[in-house]
């Protein structure tokens with residue numbers, strides 16, 4: 001086998017590190033909020049429903065936000081090696097994100113807004129005295145500011161892709177997919193970034209439109225909004241935006257695993273076809289969240305059902321299969337980064353399965369409002385997406401490529417893997433037992449599941465504390481000025 005000589009770029013630019021520090025600090029805080037919610041449901045503490053829903057609103061918005069910030073950091077770090085991106089726009093996005101977070105915190109902590117991160121119409125404007133119109137507007141304004149930052153970021157990425165490739169179709173590898181494969185398809189990072197940019201630009205415009213309408217409605221109730229249209233726009237935006245986080249983070253797998261195995265990750269025809277197919281399908285899959293809405297046109301529900309099935313397969317399959325083939329008999333040197341990245345592929349695959357099941361209309365009627373759904377998305381986000389981020393953090397922070405990981409990190413990895421599985425399986429098992437989701441108070445027969453979940457959740461936080469501390473301690477060395485080293489194995493570099 002020909003040696004794969006790509007150099008290892010240890011470290012990252014200060015801006016990428018600032019993104020990661022923001023993400024990891026917020027992640028820990030939001031995890032603590034998650035533990036508090038689980039402890040409340042387990043009747044181990046007594047916060048009361050008001051605090052539960054405030055924490056749930058912050059946890060949902062915060063987690064989705066940091067997943068996007070961390071995913072964007074990974075995408076930007078690698079994409080900047082292929083196309084000319086603007087560091088100023090990248091920093092502006094972080095600035096707008098922090099401003100939006102401040103607005104959301106003020107709305108929830110100061111103004112007691114607790115309508116959920118999904119801000120479903122007409123809840124924000126009909127609080128029945130629980131929060132003021134100002135608090136609702138501040139929350140939605142915060143989301144709008146965060147969305148504006150991401151819109152700018154994706155516009156800049158689109159500009160850079162167009163400048164380098166001359167068209168988004170070319171950046172998706174269409175000439176090689178539909179014409180003769182000359183072997184010059186864009187690298188996986190470019191293909192993935194193009195897909196994310198297309199779907200997020202559409203999703204963000206939809207999200208901004210409904211947020212703007214709802215902010216007017218808060219102060220001017222006569223400005224009526226069609227509730228079904230509002231729900232569709234919100235779920236379209238929310239689902240696309242959350243999905244995109246894993247499509248950004250998986251770039252770490254495409255870029256880093258090959259450097260360990262000395263085998264390139266090729267953008268071959270199945271790879272290009274699956275990314276093109278998902279570019280379309282990700283935008284049409286969201287109706288599986290509306291299968292219980294009788295007012296929805298039937299054809300949209302059928303579409304959600306069918307595309308829900310189809311979209312589970314392409315990218316996940318090519319990535320999981322590609323990952324296995326890359327590692328198989330490669331003599332890979334396992335360390336924290338490569339282990340976490342490999343684990344993340346399992347987490348993504350495992351987390352997609354409950355969604356696949358829930359996307360079946362007959363099952364959805366019974367399962368969708370139960371803990372089954374948090375079970376699905378916590379598996380694919382925590383054991384998939386966020387685990388990719390941890391892998392990236394260990395990778396750029398590692399002082400010496402051949403260095404041995406500390407025993408504490410290795411123990412933390414095992415604790416993380418087992419506790420995350422325990423935590424997410426508790427959600428799924430509760431869902432199977434029909435435990436309702438988004439309830440602050442649980443029936444006595446639900447409480448044992450909650451207690452088991454709370455113990456696992458504390459262990460998850462403990463493990464993540466180790467990952468985060470290690471990353472923060474290595475920050476000075478992780479600055480981009482650190483010398484670039486080549487992977488010592490295989491290529492003999």
Ligand code: HEM
Pocket residue numbers: 031032033034035037038056057059060061063064067116117118374378381382386436437438439457460461
């Ligand atoms: C220690 C880790 C975590 C704990 C203990 C935790 C706990 C929880 C709990 C108790 C809920 C409410 C479930 C319900 O009754 O419906 C929840 C909801 C949620 N979590 Fe987590 N979580 C954790 C990590 C994460 C991560 C890493 C993400 C995403 C990156 C995430 C995203 C969400 C979202 C989007 C919701 C939905 C909020 C809503 O229904 O409005 N969580 N989490």
